Amino acid sequence: xxxxxxxxxxxxxxxxxxxxxxxxxxxxxxxxxxxxxxxxxxxxxxxxxxxxxxxxxxxxxxxxxxxxxxxxxxxxxxxxxxxxxxxxxxxxxxxxxxxxxxxxxxxxxxxxxxxxxxxxxxxxxxxxxxxxxxxxxxxxxxxxxxxx
Amino acid sequence: xxxxxxxxxxxxxxxxxxxxxxxxxxxxxxxxxxxxxxxxxxxxxxxxxxxxxxxxxxxxxxxxxxxxxxxxxxxxxxxxxxxxxxxxxxxxxxxxxxxxxxxxxxxxxxxxxxxxxxxxxxxxxxxxxxxxxxxxxxxxxxxxxxxxxxxxxxxxxxxxxxxxxxxxxxxxxxxxxxxxxxxxxxxxxxxxxxxx
Numbered sequence: 001x002x003x004x005x006x007x008x009x010x011x012x013x014x015x016x017x018x019x020x021x022x023x024x025x026x027x028x029x030x031x032x033x034x035x036x037x038x039x040x041x042x043x044x045x046x047x048x049x050x051x052x053x054x055x056x057x058x059x060x061x062x063x064x065x066x067x068x069x070x071x072x073x074x075x076x077x078x079x080x081x082x083x084x085x086x087x088x089x090x091x092x093x094x095x096x097x098x099x100x101x102x103x104x105x106x107x108x109x110x111x112x113x114x115x116x117x118x119x120x121x122x123x124x125x126x127x128x129x130x131x132x133x134x135x136x137x138x139x140x141x142x143x144x145x146x147x148x
Numbered sequence: 149x150x151x152x153x154x155x156x157x158x159x160x161x162x163x164x165x166x167x168x169x170x171x172x173x174x175x176x177x178x179x180x181x182x183x184x185x186x187x188x189x190x191x192x193x194x195x196x197x198x199x200x201x202x203x204x205x206x207x208x209x210x211x212x213x214x215x216x217x218x219x220x221x222x223x224x225x226x227x228x229x230x231x232x233x234x235x236x237x238x239x240x241x242x243x244x245x246x247x248x249x250x251x252x253x254x255x256x257x258x259x260x261x262x263x264x265x266x267x268x269x270x271x272x273x274x275x276x277x278x279x280x281x282x283x284x285x286x287x288x289x290x291x292x293x294x295x296x297x298x299x300x301x302x303x304x305x306x307x308x309x310x311x312x313x314x315x316x317x318x319x320x321x322x323x324x325x326x327x328x329x330x331x332x333x334x335x336x337x338x339x340x341x342x343x344x
Contacts, residue, residue, distance in 0.1 A: 080221040
């Protein structure tokens with residue numbers, strides 16, 4: 001079961017958020033706060049991972065892969081350009097990073113970066129991303145094996 | 149010079165790489181020349197017109213470089229150590245090869261955030277062989293675009309910079325000087341060398 005997806009840019013701005021199934025939302029009145037908290041948490045954990053990890057490890061594309069609690073699993077994929085793709089699923093799904101990589105290469109780059117109508121840096125909940133992106137994403141995610 | 153017809157990429161959901169689509173080099177050359185011409189003759193004809201033209205061409209280059217960096221950076225990894233040097237190497241190799249099918253000929257740095265990239269045979273300067281003033285000015289205008297390209301690509305990879313270009317010593321060789329703007333405690337370029 002796939003719960004939701006966030007896409008953050010390098011500075012922490014949330015470029016895209018999509019929710020498919022969210023039984024409990026304690027921050028429903030303040031979605032901006034929730035996105036800031038999510039980014040803040042990931043940023044801190046990345047610092048921790050870097051400090052604890054090997055000094056020779058490459059920085060951006062490695063690091064935090066998954067975060068698992070008893071209720072959900074968070075899958076994290078960061079690109080060279082600082083974009084973070086964060087997907088929350090239930091614990092039955094083990095690894096979505098390959099899919100996140102495809103969402104980046106196949107869907108984001110194709111429909112957003114290569115779309116002349118998209119101005120760099122726009123996005124966010126106002127939805128200034130090209131609709132083709134949301135459509136392709138929807139089609140891809142709803143057809144994933146674990147979606148339900 | 150490849151002039152394949154545009155191929156429609158076939159997509160399968162397990163494809164992770166961007167499919168290569170080719171088009172003629174000459175298409176870009178003519179489009180670019182037409183763009184500069186249109187920008188020069190259209191728009192504000194006031195006293196600052198050359199400056200505005202340069203800024204516009206840079207801004208266009210910035211946008212293109214930003215997006216190109218995203219496309220080209222797929223699947224690549226950069227080591228965290230000496231990140232700036234690694235990003236510059238990425239620009240000199242992969243980025244330049246993707247655009248010009250060759251890499252930068254010489255990369256120098258003063259280890260204080262200034263890099264100089266030299267391309268001995270810069271493709272977009274090839275038509276400007278005459279040695280008079282107007283050719284030199286035209287060449288300088290064209291060079292604004294790759295400056296913007298580099299600046300945009302660096303911006304997307306997390307590095308804020310200023311980029312200048314000059315023809316040196318003669319067409320078609322040129323060099324790009326990149327000054328990295330480091331954030332934080334405002335260290336000036338005359339600060340003492342810090343241990344790396």
